Amino acid sequence: MTMSDASHDKPAMDPALLAKLTGGLGDRGRVSKICSAFGEVYSEFFPDVIKSETGLDVTVNYLGCEIGYKNHLIDDLSANVTLVDATLRNWSQNVTLACGNGFVITLMEHLLGATADTIEEPADRLLSIIELDLAVMVFDKIAKVLRSAVNAQGGFEPSLSAPHAHDTRPRAAEDKPDEFAAAINMSITLAGIVSEFSLIVPQTALLKTKVTPPKPKRQAGGASPEWTEQLGDQVRRSHVTLEARIRLQDLTLRTISKLMVGDVIPFRDSGEVRVEVSANSKELYICEFGRSGENYMVRVKDTMNSDDELIRHLMN
Numbered sequence: 001m002t003m004s005d006a007s008h009d010k011p012a013m014d015p016a017l018l019a020k021l022t023g024g025l026g027d028r029g030r031v032s033k034i035c036s037a038f039g040e041v042y043s044e045f046f047p048d049v050i051k052s053e054t055g056l057d058v059t060v061n062y063l064g065c066e067i068g069y070k071n072h073l074i075d076d077l078s079a080n081v082t083l084v085d086a087t088l089r090n091w092s093q094n095v096t097l098a099c100g101n102g103f104v105i106t107l108m109e110h111l112l113g114a115t116a117d118t119i120e121e122p123a124d125r126l127l128s129i130i131e132l133d134l135a136v137m138v139f140d141k142i143a144k145v146l147r148s149a150v151n152a153q154g155g156f157e158p159s160l161s162a163p164h165a166h167d168t169r170p171r172a173a174e175d176k177p178d179e180f181a182a183a184i185n186m187s188i189t190l191a192g193i194v195s196e197f198s199l200i201v202p203q204t205a206l207l208k209t210k211v212t213p214p215k216p217k218r219q220a221g222g223a224s225p226e227w228t229e230q231l232g233d234q235v236r237r238s239h240v241t242l243e244a245r246i247r248l249q250d251l252t253l254r255t256i257s258k259l260m261v262g263d264v265i266p267f268r269d270s271g272e273v274r275v276e277v278s279a280n281s282k283e284l285y286i287c288e289f290g291r292s293g294e295n296y297m298v299r300v301k302d303t304m305n306s307d308d309e310l311i312r313h314l315m316n
Helices: 005-010 015-021 028-054 069-075 100-113 129-150 225-237 253-258 307-314
Strands: 058-068 079-088 092-100 181-188 194-204 243-246 273-278 280-292 295-303
Touching: 028 058, 028 100, 028 129, 028 181, 058 069, 069 181, 069 194, 079 100, 079 129, 092 100, 092 129, 100 129, 100 194, 100 253, 129 194, 194 307, 253 295
Parallel strands: none
Antiparallel strands: 058 181, 079 092, 092 194, 181 194, 243 273, 273 280, 280 295
């Protein structure tokens, strides 16, 4: 066997051992201690941030951490979460933040005027377009707390991707090496509704970090103008698909079964034709049917619900 053949037969170094030697994997106790420090920061400081921005009281609790390959940790998250990828210059280029959809949905209902006694446990579902806009602001605050906790050199602001659903996240390329990370998991409770959020951070960043808790400054008051204005503007600019339903004359089953192309079915009403307009299966208006030039149209005659009830329903 030649020296060249021997070099080819040499086994590759174990990835975990290589990561330990290069600062990409620490012992479980050390990693857990750092994650716990992050949990303490969020438990103490994040409720102040939400209070100052929205006027709402939330409770945050550290749930523990999971250790493993970063992509595996993301795969193991609940499907009912929304994700963003984050970079913080001079600290890490590969952080992923996850927030339970239930928190964003509940927060949206509160900001639209619902009271705690009228809010029920949200269903497991994707966020609506407007809820995704609210999620952008939520992730921004999560990232700001992260920035203050790690105190990276230069004071750079975090950069975040657009929020995306867990099941729409592109699969990682199989030929791209994964890295060891830790998922820092926390619960967040708003008006009795419990959800979760997580930070999935490469250990290369964690192991060089000394967490510096900011001093909590509890603030009372209502929602900040920034959140209120952005949310209100997005609500006003949102597009909603409307549906109009007109009652037709009753026909026998025999007649219906024999209808052919070109046959005509009369409206039930004579004179003004009543039209019920709905969106998202929610009745909105009573209208009358008519025509304007060459275009058919409906004219609003009455509303079915209050403005607040309509808006809260259409946000879902």
